[in-house]
Amino acid sequence: MELNQILEETNQIFKHVLNNPNICLTSTTTASDIDEWDSLNNIRLIADVEQHFNVKFKLREILKLKNVGELCEGVQKKIA
Amino acid sequence: MIFNSWEFASLFILVFGVFYAIVPQLRKWVLLIASVIFIGFNHWGYLALAVSTAFLTFGSGIWIDKYSDDKRRQRIFTFSLVAHLAILIFFKYFGFLEANVGAFIKILGFKWDPTITNVFLPLGISFYIFQSISYLIEVYWEEQEAERNLPDFMLYMLFFMKFLSGPIERPGNFLPQVKAKKVFNYTQTSYGLRLIAIGLFKKLIIANHLAGVLNEVFASVQDYSGAQLLVATLIYPIQLYADFSGYTDIAIGGAAILGYQLSPNFNRPFIAETITDFWRRWHMSLSFWVKDYIYEPLAFNKRSWGVWGISYALLVTFILLGLWHGDSWNFIIYGAIQGSVIIYEMQRTKWCSQWSKYLSGKWFKVYNIIRTYLIFSASLLFFKIEKFADVSYVLRHLFDGIRATYKEINLGMRDHNIIVLSLAIGLMFFYEYANSKWDLWGKLEKRPLIFRWSFYYLVVFIIFSFGDFGATDFIYLQF
Known part of the structure; x- marks a missing residue:
């Protein structure tokens, strides 16, 4: 799957979980860029991304992610 | 030796004078000697335990870092973690555990005579054990290389300005500073x-x-x-x-x-509009510690439970945060109140966003700030008062004689x-x-x-x- 497509689908997940239709993710977006993306919602986002793409992350993989781009790259590697 | 004492003022002035008077290479030794005096001033036992713990943490870090095999690293990390927790539990929670186990055994109808009634409580133990655990986790997660310079590591563990009550420093923030050259500024x-x-x-x-x-x-x-x-x-x-x-x-x-x-520890906590936000502003070095090392791993493990998994992780995290303060059921209740309110606030946020048109004005903000303050004030009764019966008395009589x-x-x-x-x-x-x-x-x-x-x-x-x-x-x- 192309990285752009993963980013687009991840964007839809973020809009749904964070209940904010105006979210527009880029590969450099981080939690500090989106008000609703806090430590409580972070877990829900990861769970929904995993479920949507049918992949599983380890905790240490999640902790090392620096931005949305790295999350999408992680998904791409796992579904490849 | 406390900060607002003449002994501390004298020690600090002396350290400051010597620190900048000698060659930069020796400056960390001045701080290390001052830390040893500061900790040992009250009781040599405090110093002995703090130094022994620092040695244990130092050795454990190198031991974990020595191996690249995940399973072996995990075994060593678990062993080190248990050893550190055992120190904390023995010195801080032994009496509490003994009393509760004794009460349980009595309920079962057996005889029980507590043998140890009082274990000496070393100063700053909750802070430096948490700092040690933070270091071990960071090394285990490969976020931090194990420190191999013993004096540098000792200063990270024992630095007298943060030893008694924090802030709880992460190795990534403090260790590079120990190695940096210090000049008067x-x-x-x-x-x-x-x-x-x-x-x-x-x-x-x-x-x-x-x-x-x-x-x-x-x-x-x-x-x-x-x-x-x-x-x-x-x-x-x-x-x-x-x-x-x-x-x-x-x-x-x-x-x-x-x-x-x-690290900063407070960021104007009394302007928080929710208890969730309050804990991002109050005792931040502890609240971020429990977030990173307890809440996130727990919530991640239970992420398939959805909201229930997050609620479970929050409750356990805040109960442990409460228990960190001391060995009593009141501290557990104090923590449980914080966790329960945050769980409630997760639902409340959804409700508020549905009614955001009516609930976003200045007065609603003021109401939220007052509400948060009142919840925290009430929960602090469990923090301040030792006996549960006394907390209950206060809560029952809080509004008596309002025309005072x-x-x-x-x-x-x-x-x-x-x-x-x-x-x-x-x-x-x-x-x-x-x-x-x-x-x-x-x-x-x-x-x-x-x-x-x-x-x-x-x-x-x-x-x-x-x-x-x-x-x-x-x-x-x-x-």
């Missing part, structure tokens, strides 16, 4: 001195003045009327804040003078003290507000020398004139 020194002055103002003028009267009220709640209990309950968060943030200001300021930048006179609700404080306290509390909150909006100290720096030094002398004069120099410990020393 006028701006940093004047910043540190200003922070120390602010800390002393909070501690000596606000916290100490309130300590005497509030300690009396909460020690014998049955002797006070409902209105007096209500006033004490509402004021206690301010005393605790002035005390702990005052301590933190002195710690950060003192460290800054010696060339170290410690001024004479009653002043809790026996003299008018002069009430005026000083009110002005000092107002000034503290106004300063924090103004400093968040404008760079107050930067503006002061641009003023003429005579103006600046007149201002500094005025602050020192105020502290000496109105400060309560009675030997009152910082509240968080007990943890």
